[in-house]
Amino acid sequence: MEYGKKLEYKGEEALKEIEKLTSKADEVQNMILKEILTQNVETEYMKRYMKGSKDVSEFKRCIPVITYKNIYPYIRRISNGEDSSLITGRPIIEMLCSSGTSGGDPKLMPSIEEDLDRRTFLYNLITPIMNQYVHGLDEGKAMFLYFVKVEMSTPCGLPARTVLTSYYKSKHFKCRTRDPYNDFTSPDQAILCIDSNQSMYCQLLAGLVHRHQVMRLGAVFASAFLRAISFLERKWIQLSNDIRSGHLDLMITDPGCRSSMMSILSTPNPSLADEIEEICSRSSWKGILCQLWPKAKYIEAVVTGSMAQYIPSLEYYSEGKLPLVCTMYASSECYFGVNLKPLSHPDDVAFTLLPNMGYFEFIPLGENGTLFMDIDEEKEVPMDKLVDLVDVRVGCYYELVITTFAGLYRYRIGDVLQVTGFHNRAPQFRFICRRNVVLSIDIDKTNEEDLHKSITKAKKLLEPYNALLLEYTSYADASTVPGHYVLYWEIQHVYSAIPLDANVLEDCCIAVEEQLDYVYRRCRAYDKSVGPLEIRVVEPGTFEALMDLCISQGSSINQYKTPRCIKSNAALKLLNSHVTASFFSPRDPIWIP
Structure with a gap:
């Protein structure tokens, strides 16, 4: 059977x-x-x-x-x-780009035509599952913010792209069933625009035009949805001006975006523009999502694993009124299963593996x-x-x-x-x-070994100044958008206590970034989904104090090792209280598609 x-x-x-x-x-x-x-x-x-x-x-x-x-x-x-x-x-029809490797190249996963069928099968289960828990979804639209990423080719000409880019460009997505549940605010041409800023602008504009019809909000990852909110904070005046005038901003030069938005901005709508301006000009954006899209019933995005760090921000912008929904579990290598209880709290999300997927x-x-x-x-x-x-x-x-x-x-x-x-x-x-991932902001995944190799390379820049890196740890800081990597460095000055010139530490920042993998560098230089790496220099003795804290919380003094990534709020508070100076990477790392 x-x-x-x-x-x-x-x-x-x-x-x-x-x-x-x-x-x-x-x-x-x-x-x-x-x-x-x-x-x-x-x-x-x-x-x-x-x-x-x-x-x-x-x-x-x-x-x-x-x-x-x-x-x-x-x-x-x-x-x-x-x-x-x-x-x-x-026949292998494409290679799917997964996480980068320590050698700097992306992992390439083989994909055949039937794989698209299996992915589509899983996508088509999501709406029936959601309909058991949330009613009326067919009475409005979904503002899902989807994006493609830059493509490459293998030497023999096979497309090399992310699994989501592959799906959005496939006939399965373009010719998806035109039923009420697939009624997205975003035009396909805007989703397929490789300029992420133009794509974001048009998708948010379309979402605002249809604000009273939007029933669902979301993006694939929580990080991407928060980037959209940050983008909206910067661009809401331009967006509302477009709605008021009925004309698309001249910054949108992509032909597909311009043509697809013409029917959406068919006539001026001053009253809608006034509504948006009144909401966005408020002093606090707490609950802004419910105010801009009052009929929205939930936010759909990955908020498990490393994405859990974004839950407080999402709850702030929704004032805790919109459930955070994770619908499925998938990767570049294979799609695995679905969440049969999508309204579960993120801490309780469990995915049922479907045995026909692999x-x-x-x-x-x-x-x-x-x-x-x-x-x-x-x-x-x-x-x-x-x-x-x-x-x-x-x-x-x-x-x-x-x-x-x-x-x-x-x-x-x-x-x-x-x-x-x-x-x-x-x-x-x-x-x-x-496994072994210590830092992640977006789709980047940096393990302890790659972090250590990068810092080993960068710390050599201290040696000409008679300075030594005594100890380090790291933290994925998601408090800003985009989030960024933070390194805590305790530096010993051999002959002098004179602080290092800022340029030296900034060079260390970029040296670390240049050694991190392909996906990290792409997120930094092309996608802009990860911000510049930061080094926070801490006072002498800080890491001894960190050890004392960990031991006081139950760690064994005999087996204690400095954690290479900090998860504890108490440990972060201690480290930040000992910071003497902070330095950021001065430029994007080199990234070649």
């Missing part, structure tokens, strides 16, 4: 399909793995380990658990023009979560230690491992999850973190 093959499930039919899939999760998983093996049995990669076998037990016995470095040689060969049959039995296995990380940060990405994982989807245990922590139709086999995603329960036979997971 085939499951989840039809794309456009609607209403009760979609909910029944979820029940069918989750009730027979083990059967569906077994079917998916058999399909993958049958489709890809003749590939070079599979022949290397399976010798032509399609047997499931042989797969589990012979296929190793891998990381990106293991599959990269095959991806590089395909990117250079060799046939897709190196890893998959279907083949899922799990590396056990213990029952209390204390082990997961010690799992070395480079350490070989015994093949017989992996747990199947239906065999995970409630309360336990796992690292997700996937096998896909597009050529990833027992691939470690790097996500740490905790099982919170089951829906029928399908487990539900709480996203804990990305």
Whole structure:
């Protein structure tokens, strides 16, 4: 029996399909793995380990658990023009850009035509799920702020782009069902504009024009939605002037944006402009979202994992009146599942993994979560230690491992999850973190090793001035928009107590940024979704005081190590109380698309 093959499930039919899939999760998983093996049995990669076998037990016995470095040689060969049959039995149509690597290049994930079908299948489940909890969504519009990112090409000409850019440019998005639930305020041409400022301007303008019809607000990530609010704070006068006059600001030069906005700004609307000006000119923007869009029922955005740091800001701008909704769990490598209780508090969000999206296995990380940060990405994982989807245990922590139709086999995603329960036979997971990631503002993900390498490079700039970096830690500061990385440095002056010239510390800032990965540098230099890195110099003895604080809160003096990223409010307060000077990166890091 085939499951989840039809794309456009609607209403009760979609909910029944979820029940069918989750009730027979083990059967569906077994079917998916058999399909993958049958489709890809003749590939070079599979022949290397399976010798032509399609047997499931042989797969589990012979296929190793891998990381990106293991599959990269095959991806590089395909990117250079060799046939897709190196890893998959279907043509690879594009490479999806995932997180950067320590070498500075983005990870490229193979994608086949059928992957777009699977993603669309998952998207089409969201509205039926939401309709169970929020009524009347078909009576208005959705102001979802979506953006594409700059594209590249592999040497052989395959598109290399983010998974969302791929989806927004696909026929599945452009030709999506024209029903009331897909009635967005943003024109497709504005979404597809690669100039993020022009795209943002037009999408916000369209949202303001339709302010009394907007039922839903959102963006993919919480960080992007807050950037939109910050943009609105700077541009609301121009936006209201456009509405008053019925003419689009001349700063919008993109032909697609201008043409798509002509029908939206068809006539002058002074009364609407007056409403917007009255609201936006108030001294406080607390609750501004409810005031500008009074019919909005919720905000849809990712607020789990590193995005949780933006929850207080979102609650401030909505005055806590709009639920924060996370609808699905997905990555560049694979789309995984949905949130069947979308109105849950962000702390309680759990995603039900749908067994038809790929083949899922799990590396056990213990029952209390204390082990997961010690799992070395480079350490070989015994093949017989992996747990199947239906065999995970409630309360336990796992690292997700996937096998896909597009050529990833027992691939470690790097996500740490905790099982919170089951829906029928399908487990539900709480996203804990990305393994080893210590800093993240937007889609950037910096791990401890890359941070250490960057600081090691930068601290050499202190040596000519007889200064040494004694200790450091970091913090992802989301209190401003865009957020930025903060480094706390305790510096020892060998022969003199004279403070270093500001230019030296600014050079250190840019030296750190230049060593961070491709995605960070893209977020800084192109997307502008991450602000300039900051170094805060602290007084001598600050890190001893930090150790004393941690020990007083239960850390062992014998096992204490300086935390490389600060999460504790008390620790941040201590560090900030000892700051003597602050320096920012003076320019964008070099970024080449």
